[in-house]
Amino acid sequence: MEEDETKNKLEKIFAQYKGERSELIPILQDTQRYIGYLPDDAMQAIADFLTMPESQVYGVATFYKQFHFTRRGKNKIAVCYGTACHVKGATRLIESFERQLGIACGSTTEDYEYSLERVACVGCCCLAPVVVFNEEIYAHFTPDKVAVILEETRTRTCTHKADKRGGKQQ
Numbered sequence: 001m002e003e004d005e006t007k008n009k010l011e012k013i014f015a016q017y018k019g020e021r022s023e024l025i026p027i028l029q030d031t032q033r034y035i036g037y038l039p040d041d042a043m044q045a046i047a048d049f050l051t052m053p054e055s056q057v058y059g060v061a062t063f064y065k066q067f068h069f070t071r072r073g074k075n076k077i078a079v080c081y082g083t084a085c086h087v088k089g090a091t092r093l094i095e096s097f098e099r100q101l102g103i104a105c106g107s108t109t110e111d112y113e114y115s116l117e118r119v120a121c122v123g124c125c126c127l128a129p130v131v132v133f134n135e136e137i138y139a140h141f142t143p144d145k146v147a148v149i150l151e152e153t154r155t156r157t158c159t160h161k162a163d164k165r166g167g168k169q170q
């Protein structure tokens with residue numbers, strides 16, 4: 001079932017390309033966007049589509065930090081660990097997220113709701129310390145905002161689920 005879903009998504013992605021090796025990176029990016037990460041069967045399918053060895057596809061993909069090879073959480077939390085953010089308390093932010101999520105930095109919660117990672121400078125040092133939450137920048141972040149931001153996401157998720165079922169959140 002899951003395999004068929006991956007296959008369908010890949011067919012839609014491949015339909016937009018000619019099958020040339022120069023298209024590898026955009027195909028990897030599209031695959032990650034639609035599937036959430038780059039599973040083994042997708043890597044094999046990409047290699048077949050571009051008629052290149054799978055090892056070469058992995059070679060390119062592993063070179064870039066933007067690609068992930070294991071399933072990640074629906075909510076992606078990236079704590080900037082560049083110099084400015086480190087000096088301004090990024091370590092405390094990471095510890096706070098780790099404590100509240102019950103996971104180590106670099107991993108994903110069991111329910112696949114959250115992934116936590118630390119990243120290199122995201123380019124807005126004057127806003128340090130910075131947290132990127134689902135691609136949105138949060139400036140001058142403090143440990144006490146961790147619980148707030150997680151609670152907001154949980155509420156949003158519950159509301160969304162209730163709406164989907166046709167119910168209303170009270």
Ligand code: FES
Nearest residue numbers: 080082085121124
């Ligand atoms: S060090 Fe964090 S934004 Fe530059």
